[in-house]
Amino acid sequence: MAAPANSGILSLARGALRAPIPHELRGDLGMSVLILALFLLQVFTGILLSLYYQPSPEAVSESMQFIMRDVSWGWLLRGLHHWVSSGLILVCCLHLARALWGARYRGREWYWYLGALVMVLVVVLSFTGELLVWDNQAYWVVREFLADIETIPFIGRGVADVVRGGSEVNASTLSRTWTAHALFAPWLVWMLLMSNLALIVRDMRRAWAGGA
Amino acid sequence: MIVFERGAKPEQVQAVEEELRAQGVETRRVRAAGKPVLHVLCGRVASPGKVFTHDAVEGIVATSGPRIRREGHRFYPYHALQWFAIWIVVVAVLVLLAGQLPPGIGIAIDLRTPPSEVVVPWYGRAATGFLALFPQSLSWLAWTVMVAVLALFVALPRLDRKADRPRLVVVGAVAALLFAIGWLAVGGAA
Numbered sequence: 001m002a003a004p005a006n007s008g009i010l011s012l013a014r015g016a017l018r019a020p021i022p023h024e025l026r027g028d029l030g031m032s033v034l035i036l037a038l039f040l041l042q043v044f045t046g047i048l049l050s051l052y053y054q055p056s057p058e059a060v061s062e063s064m065q066f067i068m069r070d071v072s073w074g075w076l077l078r079g080l081h082h083w084v085s086s087g088l089i090l091v092c093c094l095h096l097a098r099a100l101w102g103a104r105y106r107g108r109e110w111y112w113y114l115g116a117l118v119m120v121l122v123v124v125l126s127f128t129g130e131l132l133v134w135d136n137q138a139y140w141v142v143r144e145f146l147a148d149i150e151t152i153p154f155i156g157r158g159v160a161d162v163v164r165g166g167s168e169v170n171a172s173t174l175s176r177t178w179t180a181h182a183l184f185a186p187w188l189v190w191m192l193l194m195s196n197l198a199l200i201v202r203d204m205r206r207a208w209a210g211g212a
Numbered sequence: 213m214i215v216f217e218r219g220a221k222p223e224q225v226q227a228v229e230e231e232l233r234a235q236g237v238e239t240r241r242v243r244a245a246g247k248p249v250l251h252v253l254c255g256r257v258a259s260p261g262k263v264f265t266h267d268a269v270e271g272i273v274a275t276s277g278p279r280i281r282r283e284g285h286r287f288y289p290y291h292a293l294q295w296f297a298i299w300i301v302v303v304a305v306l307v308l309l310a311g312q313l314p315p316g317i318g319i320a321i322d323l324r325t326p327p328s329e330v331v332v333p334w335y336g337r338a339a340t341g342f343l344a345l346f347p348q349s350l351s352w353l354a355w356t357v358m359v360a361v362l363a364l365f366v367a368l369p370r371l372d373r374k375a376d377r378p379r380l381v382v383v384g385a386v387a388a389l390l391f392a393i394g395w396l397a398v399g400g401a402a
Contacts, residue, residue: 020284021291030295037299057321064317079310087306089335100368100386109369116366123335130333135318140326145336148343151351 022204028104028111029200031095035118036193038088042125043186045081053132055178057171060134085126092119114196121189128181134174142177143169213273214239214250214257220268225250228266232257338393361389 021029052071054063067074096115099105105112131138146160146169165172214232216225225241225248232239237255241248247270263269285291318327332340339358346354364371365386372382 020286022284026284026291030291030298033295034298034302038302041303061317061320068314068317075314076307076310079314080306082315083306083309083313086334087302101383103372103382105369106373106375112369113366127333127336133315133317134321136321137318137327137331139321139323140330141332144330144332144340148340151343151348152355153352156355 025200025203027098029204031091031098032193032196032200035088035091035095036197038084038091039189039193042081042084042088045077045084046182046186048077049081050182055132055174057134057174060132060174064133081129085122085129088122089119089126092122110199111196114192114199118189118192118196121185121192125181125185125189128177128185131177132174132181139169142173213252213275214263215244215270215273216248216250216268217270218247220248222248224266224268228263228269231262235259342393 049067052063052067052074054060064078067078071077092115096112096119099112099115131142146164149160149163150156152159161167163173163176164170165176214228216228229239229241229250232250232252232255235255235258237257238253239250240253242251243249257263257272263272342358343351343354368382368386
């Protein structure tokens with residue numbers, strides 16, 4: 001079957017929907033779409049939560065309680081956001097395990113690199129999200145985590161200071177965690193997922209054209 | 213599908229139909245794009261070359277079997293429906309978890325008293341468990357090992373390029389590593 005003609009986004013989308021998906025790419029595409037869908041669900045629930053969440057040490061607890069008790073379906077939004085983050089890590093693990101089991105990384109290095117990077121970033125997203133609760137547990141987890149980071153030879157103290165925003169865990173740490181969680185990491189994950197999909201589409205086009 | 217040329221006469225179509233029936237192939241006549249078409253209902257066209265000896269036959273188009281196996285199913289409706297069903301199940305499980313096991317809000321920060329047990333998220337327990345195995349003076353070794361393992365994992369496609377290497381060797385090595393990580397995670401958490 002010929003590849004769809006490049007005449008506008010609509011015709012491209014129509015062509016992609018009607019085009020057959022080669023069997024060897026079916027699993028990759030399915031897992032990528034599942035990861036993308038879970039990530040978009042995270043973005044959606046995250047945006048709604050950010051309407052009420054206040055990233056300052058004095059207001060965090062109150063805003064969290066407001067979300068859980070007073071916001072309509074707030075408990076569901078926070079619950080979904082919490083569980084989808086774990087689900088996302090699990091699905092990424094499955095995706096990598098599947099690639100490993102079938103030795104599918106051979107000759108397809110970029111799929112593996114992108115998958116591993118997404119995995120790391122998803123863990124970062126989830127960990128920073130856990131800290132944003134800013135209760136006693138989160139505070140001591142971040143203190144222990146940064147104490148561990150400080151033991152990295154040569155760069156440990158510098159990295160810990162950058163994450164903390166000083167020498168002590170305080171409002172600055174919360175602000176930086178929030179920025180990483182809501183701005184940097186999601187955009188990076190989005191770009192990596194789009195790159196992964198672009199790779200799959202490229203390989204589908206090659207298959208349509210009868211290439212490798 | 214056996215496609216005839218536009219304007220093929222009914223007796224030409226019937227000749228092919230009878231020849232196929234003699235081979236045990238059941239067909240039915242339809243028209244598509246103004247051309248007569250024989251739709252093969254059951255049986256296999258054993259010798260397609262013979263069919264082409266009829267002048268009116270324009271081509272044979274396989275609609276199942278090898279062509280589908282080679283090209284794959286279309287996204288819509290085959291994969292779309294399947295994935296939508298999976299998505300519904302995933303969302304249902306997530307909603308159930310969110311409702312039955314909602315994340316809590318802990319007590320306010322106490323700068324002097326840590327909680328009785330500092331619970332690291334499940335995905336970080338292996339790393340913290342591994343770090344806890346080493347004394348403070350050897351923490352550099354723990355970090356070096358962890359970074360090396362991570363680098364080896366990421367660089368796997370560069371390390372394992374031989375197509376003829378049994379994949380069980382690689383899978384076994386990584387499974388052993390994962391087992392060690394899991395053991396550390398449990399040990400570290402304990």
